[in-house]
Amino acid sequence: MKINIPESDKKRVVIVGGGFGGFKLAQMLARSKVFQIVLIDKNNYHQFQPLFYQVAMGGLEPSSIVFPLRKAFQKRRDVYIRVTEVSSVDTVNRHLVTPLGICNYDILVLALGANTNFYGNEKLAELSIPMKSVSEALFLRNKILSDYEKALSTTDYDKRQGLMDIVIVGGGPTGVEVAGALAEMKDFILPKDYPELNCEEIDIYLIQSAEQLLKGMSEKASLRALEFLTELGVKVKLNTRVADFDGEYVHMNDGTAIRSRKVIWAAGITANQIKGIPAEAITFGNRLKVNRINQVEGLGEVFAIGDMAYMEEEAYPKGHPQVAQVAMQQGKHLAENLLRLQKGQPTLPFHYHDLGSMATIGRNRAVVDLPHWKFQGAFAWLVWLFVHLFQILGVKNKLFIFLNWVWNYATYDQSLRLIIRPRVPRTGEMEVEQ
């Protein structure tokens, strides 16, 4: 069965993944009106990953940080959006296999991003909580809140501590931001909501395998982040790895253990895979080897961008960092190259322009590394806010996030503390599968 998309005179570019890379590429190509574009994503929305942690902490609603794909491309008649998974790719016959049917392509761009890496530990994969989608962020929110509800009815001291304490694994931006936000929740919100609990006793642990936090950033940023977290009462353990988790105790490689039912896993990512890509093209972290125009090794019509792609550049001999900036720049650059190829013009090699990186730890506490200026503290925090506000898609989202932030800042409150349990679909109602 063929997918229900009309054939066109234009070449068909199929983009798998509407994240930072795929979305940018689709936007640029749609404007040029040269190709027929098929954008496939398992969700009907684009997600803004840098703010997942605020959804998890009840500071923002999911709807503020995602954007409906159909709305983004409402006025583009050559763009066909399909909400589905991709089962496999057939690079010989140039088509994708999907539950909606076979989708042929002239050009295929893989932009599936990356998912949580549990490094083969199945127990951790099953019992810890990742943060790579808004669904997972919402799940974490519900989990935190319902564990405090449970703690109220738990009279056994140790068991109650297990419900109250939280272990975060991974000292990158996500881990640092979650730890900071939880520490503020402990200080400002939980004592008001749960006067029956002794919130002083809540321990928040941040476990980092390296000897500093925020490894990709400057030493100054790492040190200040550690200082900020310590000020907020977070127990940071450097040079420590989580060896195991049985649902009740988290065991470290140094032999110590922490009783906690909640392990938030932000310790690494691995590229999403797609069946049918030749093994030769796959390298470490499941990334696909691409040349300087993001063409997958050995496959003329297949391109990969963003977290999935492994490209060696002079300044980045071990590949680019797997961050949003790279994905967006590659999406934009690939759009230009596809148009050049179409016009018979020579392609241009990709160069990554590092615009800097930043992380926020809490109210008035952030660290910012710009190429020529590194700073920390209240001003960095303001810069962080405005950079993120600027990047988020949609005027309404910007407005609502801004208002939420002002509100949360003024009231010391994150008011979305709602355990909204989805009604479970009944027989014949599974709206998930297509």
Next chain:
Amino acid sequence: MKINIPESDKKRVVIVGGGFGGFKLAQMLARSKVFQIVLIDKNNYHQFQPLFYQVAMGGLEPSSIVFPLRKAFQKRRDVYIRVTEVSSVDTVNRHLVTPLGICNYDILVLALGANTNFYGNEKLAELSIPMKSVSEALFLRNKILSDYEKALSTTDYDKRQGLMDIVIVGGGPTGVEVAGALAEMKDFILPKDYPELNCEEIDIYLIQSAEQLLKGMSEKASLRALEFLTELGVKVKLNTRVADFDGEYVHMNDGTAIRSRKVIWAAGITANQIKGIPAEAITFGNRLKVNRINQVEGLGEVFAIGDMAYMEEEAYPKGHPQVAQVAMQQGKHLAENLLRLQKGQPTLPFHYHDLGSMATIGRNRAVVDLPHWKFQGAFAWLVWLFVHLFQILGVKNKLFIFLNWVWNYATYDQSLRLIIRPRVPRTGEMEVEQ
């Protein structure tokens, strides 16, 4: 096992249900500081039912129309909130059985509200979509959107119509409001989001068993609501009942059938039940017979308010309508009477003051019946907006709903068209049970 709530010198009032009635009662009693109050709800939030339909249509977020119970009672030390279901009541020993333990009471107030009534039709109960919680409203939102996604890949004409057409059962305020909102979605949003579908072909049916819509309202309101819906293209079938639904076809009692996979059921309610209440106290609609101070027949310390209660009053010989106004007034009145009883003063009989009723059908289209003034149209619509805005709990909710409404009105858009699928809890993670 006893529930983990400290004993107090004060009498313990246990309120089951944080809806309009229970919430109002808890608020009033908390202010007086005379009792120890235990508020039990299966959710950690109070829901504003009149706006569920806007959540279902993607116009508002759930968080805007619910309010965290803990936040509402943050400053009340004598209020203990427990998020749990109630298994049964033991009126002899004066306690509730809950999964969190036995909860004894001096005074028990049942305010569990009502749920959807499928009149014993199990197929309808299984396959149609009710709208009595935000979870159900979100489910409906996801269902509508994912059915349009499916329609894109469905080449069979009839099958596609089944995915696109929608049947709403029940011509009360909910049915009328949903029908109107869907009709506007069909006109303003779907053609932009789904240019591949012929949205002209979407049929929206409203099935009403009586010979007019909005039975509790004035004749003028009923007629104008019918006019408004007809203008919007809704196919209203009066004097018609849904006899059966097999998931593909909706069969009417007049022998006709409509192919539709979506039946929204807003055709009646039945009071929520609680085990342990003597059968003598239960009357039609599962309501509990109460006297003029909401005391359940034959049970001195047990009270029932709101949709659950059946009270005969001079002006309402067949009981009060099951609406928010009655619940709130009874909650407030019962608070006064409980305080009077505590002080040894005589109680006062409840009188319902009907403040009027209203329903909105779409942009600039609403009907309002006030005791001495009935009007319809654009001004009624403005009145509807401000009355609802005024009633919603929380300044932030008011602000965000107002902004959403202004935005939606100005852009002809309901931007929350996101199918956010909950991450399914894995083994050992079921945060739902306590």
